[in-house]
Structure formats: C-alpha cells, structure tokens
Amino acid sequence: MFWCAGNKMSGGFGRMVLVAAALVMLGGCHRDNSDQQMNLNGITVDDDIMSDRDNFVGLPNPFVQVDSLEDAEKAFGKKIPVLKFIPSMYNPNPDIFMMNETEMVQFIYSSLDSGERIVYRVSEKFSPELLNGDYNKYAINRTLMINGRSILVKGNGDGYKTAEWAQGTLNLCILSDTPLTEEELKNMIR
Structure with a gap:
C-alpha cells in the first residue's frame, strides 16, 4: 500500500502509477556523459570546466x-x-635558471644516462641554509677546508649530498643526487 496525498492507492493501477513515476524520475536524472572527462584525480569533470x-x-x-x-x-x-x-657522468653544459630575475642563479648538470643531477646555486639574498633547501637528516655534518674556504658538507657514509659556503658577498651551494667524494668537491670548488 502506498499513501499519496491522503488517498489510498492499491491494486494493479497503483503499482503502474508508481512504476511510471519511478521511470520519469530516473529519466530526468540521466545525463549524457559524452561531454565529460576524467581529471588527474579520477573525478569526472565537465568539458566546460576543463576548458577554463x-x-x-x-x-x-x-x-x-x-x-x-x-x-x-x-x-x-x-x-x-x-x-x-x-x-664525467654529467653533461658539462648546464641548464641555467634565474630566480625572480636577480635573487638566485641555478645551474643544473644532468647525468648523461641516469637522470641524476648536480644543482649548483649562487645568491646574495639567501643564506646558505635557505639556498641549500635540503632539510634531510644526514649521518655526517661537518666542515671541510677546501681552497681556503670553510665548506659545510652533509651526507652519509657513502659521500656528501650537500655543500654550502660563502664567498665574498655570495652564498653558494651544491646539491647532488649521487653522493660526491671529498676529492670531487675539492676539484669542483674554486
């Protein structure tokens, strides 16, 4: 039995009315999804939204x-x-980027075969710690003297992943995907 606006509906006629009403409701809720696509999060989005x-x-x-x-x-x-x-495993011709025109210069040396990189940054604005940007914890955190400069290096037992130092008014750092040896750093830093 179904109560509708105070009237009792029963029998075959009432069931037919309910089925017809359900079909109308379902038909009105149907949407053609041909103008939709999935975004990167797997959510369906209208083309109108995606065009923006x-x-x-x-x-x-x-x-x-x-x-x-x-x-x-x-x-x-x-x-x-x-x-x-x-x-020698890196391309000696780096990609060079400027940050906000004058705040920092970044040199990216890419590996010739593995996708590993060495990033070298120079800035007057950023302190060596901010310029470095590597906040990982390393087993080794010490200062080396290289070419008369105090170089703060960080790494694990297999070498150094970061090196940072000041040179006149400039702050400089090296970040490496592959650990660098002390000898490599001595050869790199002027």
Missing part, C-alpha cells in the same frame, strides 16, 4: 631559463663563480 584550465591562475614560476653564463651574469649584475670541475 588554460585560464587557471596559480603561483607564477619564479624561474626563468637563460641561454648562457654571460646572460646570467648580466642579469645578476656581477661575475658568478662557476664550478671548475664536473664529474
């Missing part, structure tokens, strides 16, 4: 790639000390 993705406003990328060391020095406003040695 080109107008998405987010945080601007502070890094701009420059073509050469000379271009980086011109933008930075001073001579940039470069690494004097790069291990």
Whole structure:
C-alpha cells in the first residue's frame, strides 16, 4: 500500500502509477556523459570546466631559463663563480635558471644516462641554509677546508649530498643526487 496525498492507492493501477513515476524520475536524472572527462584525480569533470584550465591562475614560476653564463651574469649584475670541475657522468653544459630575475642563479648538470643531477646555486639574498633547501637528516655534518674556504658538507657514509659556503658577498651551494667524494668537491670548488 502506498499513501499519496491522503488517498489510498492499491491494486494493479497503483503499482503502474508508481512504476511510471519511478521511470520519469530516473529519466530526468540521466545525463549524457559524452561531454565529460576524467581529471588527474579520477573525478569526472565537465568539458566546460576543463576548458577554463588554460585560464587557471596559480603561483607564477619564479624561474626563468637563460641561454648562457654571460646572460646570467648580466642579469645578476656581477661575475658568478662557476664550478671548475664536473664529474664525467654529467653533461658539462648546464641548464641555467634565474630566480625572480636577480635573487638566485641555478645551474643544473644532468647525468648523461641516469637522470641524476648536480644543482649548483649562487645568491646574495639567501643564506646558505635557505639556498641549500635540503632539510634531510644526514649521518655526517661537518666542515671541510677546501681552497681556503670553510665548506659545510652533509651526507652519509657513502659521500656528501650537500655543500654550502660563502664567498665574498655570495652564498653558494651544491646539491647532488649521487653522493660526491671529498676529492670531487675539492676539484669542483674554486
């Protein structure tokens, strides 16, 4: 039995009305999903929403790639000390990026075969700790004297993953995916 607006419906006629009402409701709830697609999170999103993705406003990328060391020095406003040695497994021609035009210069040396990288950063604005940006805990945290400079190095028993130091008004750091030996660091740092 079904009560509808105070009237009692029973029998075959009442069931037919209920089935018809259910079909109408289901038909009204159906949606053609041909104009939808899955986003990266697996959520179905209308094409109308997805068409706005080109107008998405987010945080601007502070890094701009420059073509050469000379271009980086011109933008930075001073001579940039470069690494004097790069291990042979890395491309000796780095990708060079400027952060916010003059805040930092970043050199990325990519491995020729494994995807590993050495990142070398130079800045007047950022302290060595901020410039480094590596907040991992390492078993080794000590200071080496290399070419008359105090170099703070961090790593584990297999070598050093970070090195940071000051040189005049500049702060510098090296970050490496593959641990570097003390000898490699001595060869790299001027």
